[in-house]
Amino acid sequence: MARSTQKSSAPASGNAITADLVAVLVAVTDGTPRIMTIAGGSALPSGPFEFSHRSLQTALRAWVETQTGHPLGYVEQLYTFADRGRSGDIKGPHSVSISYLGLTREDRVGEGFEAHWSGWYDYFPWEDHRAGAPPCLAKILAPKLKAWAKSASTPTLQRERWQRCAITFGLDDRDWNEELVLQRYELLYEASLIPEASREASVLPGKPMTADHRRILATGIARLRAKIKYRPVVFELMPAEFTLLQLQRSVEALAGRLVHKQNFRRLIEQQELVEETGAIATEAVGRPAKLFRFRHAVLAERAVVGTKLPLSRT
Amino acid sequence: MARSTQKSSAPASGNAITADLVAVLVAVTDGTPRIMTIAGGSALPSGPFEFSHRSLQTALRAWVETQTGHPLGYVEQLYTFADRGRSGDIKGPHSVSISYLGLTREDRVGEGFEAHWSGWYDYFPWEDHRAGAPPCLAKILAPKLKAWAKSASTPTLQRERWQRCAITFGLDDRDWNEELVLQRYELLYEASLIPEASREASVLPGKPMTADHRRILATGIARLRAKIKYRPVVFELMPAEFTLLQLQRSVEALAGRLVHKQNFRRLIEQQELVEETGAIATEAVGRPAKLFRFRHAVLAERAVVGTKLPLSRT
DNA sequence: GCCATTTATACTCTCCTTGAGCATAAGACG
DNA sequence: CGTCTTATGCTCAAGGAGAGTATAAATGGC
Helix, strand or coil: CCCCCCCCCCCCCCCCEEEEEEEEEEEEECCEEEEEEEHHHCECCEEECCCCCCCHHHHHHHHHHHHHCCCCCEEEEEEEECCCCCCCCCCCCCEEEEEEEEECCCCCCCCCCCCEEEEHHHCCHHHCCECECCHHHHHHHHHHHHHHHHCCCCHHHHHHHHHHHHHHHCCCCCCCCCCCHHHHHHHHHHCCCCCCCCCCCCCCCCCCCCCCHHHHHHHHHHHHHHHCCCCCCHHHHCCCCECHHHHHHHHHHHHCCCCCHHHHHHHHHHCCCEEEEEEECCCCCCCCCEEEEECCHHHHHCCCCCCCCCCCCC | CCCCCCCCCCCCCCCCEEEEEEEEEEEEECCEEEEEEEHHHCECCEEECCCCCCCHHHHHHHHHHHHHCCCCCEEEEEEEECCCCCCCCCCCCCEEEEEEEEECCCCCCCCCCCCEEEEHHHCCHHHCCECECCHHHHHHHHHHHHHHHHCCCCHHHHHHHHHHHHHHHCCCCCCCCCCCHHHHHHHHHHCCCCCCCCCCCCCCCCCCCCCCHHHHHHHHHHHHHHHCCCCCCHHHHCCCCECHHHHHHHHHHHHCCCCCHHHHHHHHHHCCCEEEEEEECCCCCCCCCEEEEECCHHHHHCCCCCCCCCCCCC
């Protein structure tokens, strides 16, 4: 950015670059949040942006629909990256990556494509706290982070580093905050514990990805975890009819933590987000549950503002 | 986006474009939120992105600091636009606009630049509800929106359109939601009431801007209004020392609505966001107020998560 | 000095939300 | 008929948020 007096529409000379779209496409099946991947799970789907489309959003939708064979429910822009050095391209990226979050149902993927679905906790094992804090946190991450903190030059810096680690990862009896996915990844990156950063192989559990795709994924997970608390986006990931427990399991899968069942139902029902279909779930262990469907009318009635889930920070 | 199997780092041929940075730089002075503008207030500061910088954020910071002569407090990416037709360039933009929100104090602007500060309600008069709903809402906007709703083809569509308008603008006794800045702008745009869209001049109050800069500004305002409710970003806009009323006035200026004074103080104090300086405000009508400063330690103590303001949606 | 005016600051009160737990219902299965 | 499992209804206590009352400490006019 050189001169302020230049209008934005004035083209810059000699700074030609390319624009890539990168998509974090999420689905939830069998209580596992999954993302669409290519190249054997080592990259997110991406490709150059074609200016034949009316907008970025349109381009993404069109492309995803060709790939998966069905419309993309919810789409949201995530972030635009142009960091040199992080993309793996040493000469500096003359390419900008515009990333998107998209929610779907994991139906069939278009045949003849390399795409498939990978569980997102394969890439971030420390993010799943549904069965309590995962062992790798205390056994592997915490010691490595402690060592990194200790390696700072002064005692004050050492303390500050460790405080950051403890807050971000919920160590030292602090609460776990499931929304800090990106901060955690960035902190690990800063501590050179991410293979994408250091040249070492597998210092930590969790599958790496090409370039900065894992960072993009972390951004997407963080955004989605925040969003499900105040927008009715979970329903984009559900089948047309579902039981309240299925809905709860999806939320828990995304959030990576459990919620109180009765309170969850209370919130969902009092907000009138769903309505009974009249049908009853068949494949049951225990008392059969009523089936519900999303009341699409809420999107029109309310300004899509105000959907609460019992996942509040205290 | 053509093929999913292509790695993001693979350069696309023949799709060269340029990247622009556009900045929404906010300051609050005398109870007015202001943004830095160029070209007589008709454009946001912007310019081509130089790849000599390490990241987009770095590029923006460097540039702003040269312009205003002091460091930029808080920076956040807003959105990346590439919509053809909205930018005013009919051939389609072979340029991507990456927009940022930045918070500063309105000190001196670097000499010799065309930049100056404009009140943001000059561009969005209907967004300031501090003295109640602004007259232009009921007198000008509502009738025009009603006419637009009526112009839909079927009664059902007419009702749906009006419901959207009423929700978005808080008409028909609905609550005003100050966060819907962008939705309101988009709705007016859809209704061809925005001069940037239709060729007519000044159908509505509010100063227009070049290309889609007013949309970018709306995005920035919306983001900031949402953010002040849960992150301590207001302090970036305050002088080093301030009274609680000054702080409150800044929040109200940004939010475009008033808050309950006693409750505001209660929240700020119980969250320990500020500490007394010991000094007392001098220039006073009424009882002199204690001066406070922001407790920067909170940024380290808490995960920058959880700052509440009495602006909640009910 | 006294009073009206203005702002600062301390409390109180009530309603609602939220976290947590208890209790009962309705199926399957031995 | 018990046991297991999930569904569903209800209660209770603590904390938070909205709104109002009361008092304190300045200023300026008389």
